[in-house]
Amino acid sequence: MTTFKALTIAGSDSGGGAGIQADIKTFQELDVFGMSAITAVTAQNTLGVHGVYPVSVEAVVKQIEAIGSDLGTDALKTGMLFSSDIIEAVSEKIKQFKWTRVVVDPVMIAKGGASLLQNEAVNALKQHLLPLALVITPNIPEAEVLADMTIHNLEDRKKAAKHLHRLGAKHVIIKGGHDVDSENLVDILYDGEEYTYLTSKRIQTKNSHGTGCTFAAALTAELAKGQNIQAAFKEAKNFIQVAIEDDLGIGNGHGPTNHWAFKRRKELNSLV
Numbered sequence: 001m002t003t004f005k006a007l008t009i010a011g012s013d014s015g016g017g018a019g020i021q022a023d024i025k026t027f028q029e030l031d032v033f034g035m036s037a038i039t040a041v042t043a044q045n046t047l048g049v050h051g052v053y054p055v056s057v058e059a060v061v062k063q064i065e066a067i068g069s070d071l072g073t074d075a076l077k078t079g080m081l082f083s084s085d086i087i088e089a090v091s092e093k094i095k096q097f098k099w100t101r102v103v104v105d106p107v108m109i110a111k112g113g114a115s116l117l118q119n120e121a122v123n124a125l126k127q128h129l130l131p132l133a134l135v136i137t138p139n140i141p142e143a144e145v146l147a148d149m150t151i152h153n154l155e156d157r158k159k160a161a162k163h164l165h166r167l168g169a170k171h172v173i174i175k176g177g178h179d180v181d182s183e184n185l186v187d188i189l190y191d192g193e194e195y196t197y198l199t200s201k202r203i204q205t206k207n208s209h210g211t212g213c214t215f216a217a218a219l220t221a222e223l224a225k226g227q228n229i230q231a232a233f234k235e236a237k238n239f240i241q242v243a244i245e246d247d248l249g250i251g252n253g254h255g256p257t258n259h260w261a262f263k264r265r266k267e268l269n270s271l272v
């Protein structure tokens with residue numbers, strides 16, 4: 001049996017709903033062996049981010065080298081990268097190890113408003129990392145910053161996706177979670193020629209902490225297994241939809257999604 005591997009280069013969320021923890025849980029649930037390089041430690045729970053402690057560039061590089069020089073990876077995702085120094089170092093390592101199945105989740109601000117990327121690091125993200133992305137997965141506010149435009153509607157999102165593709169990302173997914181006006185929720189994928197739309201019912205919940213990380217991790221896991229972008233996009237959307245639906249209801253604030261839900265439903269369905 002082949003063991004597929006995925007690496008996450010991201011921040012740690014002590015509360016377990018986002019960041020490295022969400023990524024590894026998602027990889028595991030999708031039958032992919034998960035590995036990590038931690039860029040920052042956050043003291044975080046369902047009530048918010050209470051502290052951010054970046055890891056040294058040297059430590060980030062050493063973690064990536066430890067993986068690249070031994071285990072290798074079939075796909076990787078980046079999440080919270082915090083500073084331009086970390087972004088530049090990570091980009092260099094991706095090039096050195098010739099990793100191409102690269103998912104860039106351009107994490108900027110946590111739902112509670114805490115900054116997870118320094119303002120001056122946005123340019124480094126655009127210049128160094130975006131051109132290495134097989135797929136970039138911004139939410140609407142992140143797409144606005146990266147494409148330097150305001151997004152009011154789907155047409156604007158399509159324009160922003162084109163812009164990010166011109167900056168070098170081979171595929172662009174702009175997620176629709178922040179389009180709060182609509183009852184349905186549409187994520188769009190642009191491959192340089194065509195748009196694909198995935199629509200789902202918006203679930204009314206306060207427990208959506210870590211949705212972006214979980215979605216991007218599911219996408220990465222599917223790419224690690226050799227799926228194409230379209231198939232990986234569909235599976236990631238299914239994974240996050242049921243993870244939000246099957247609410248865990250833990251914590252006093254914005255709770256995490258349920259990383260078990262997708263596999264448990266699959267197992268239940270195969271029994272009936």
Ligand SMILES: Nc1ncnc2c1ncn2[C@@H]1O[C@H](COP(=O)(O)OP(=O)(O)O)[C@@H](O)[C@H]1O
Nearest residue numbers: 139175176177178185201202203211212215240
């Ligand atoms: N309330 C919701 N109901 C259903 N799906 C959601 C909901 N909120 C977010 N999603 C899905 O979760 C994923 C992450 O979306 P989004 O919230 O836009 O990103 P982020 O967590 O990075 O801000 C997307 O696939 C989006 O469609």
Ligand SMILES: Cc1ncc(COP(=O)(O)OP(=O)(O)O)c(N)n1
Nearest residue numbers: 011018019110111209210211212213
């Ligand atoms: C350590 C860490 N990384 C990323 C995030 C942001 O995750 P996201 O999936 O966008 O979820 P919300 O913060 O928006 O709920 C994070 N919070 N912590």
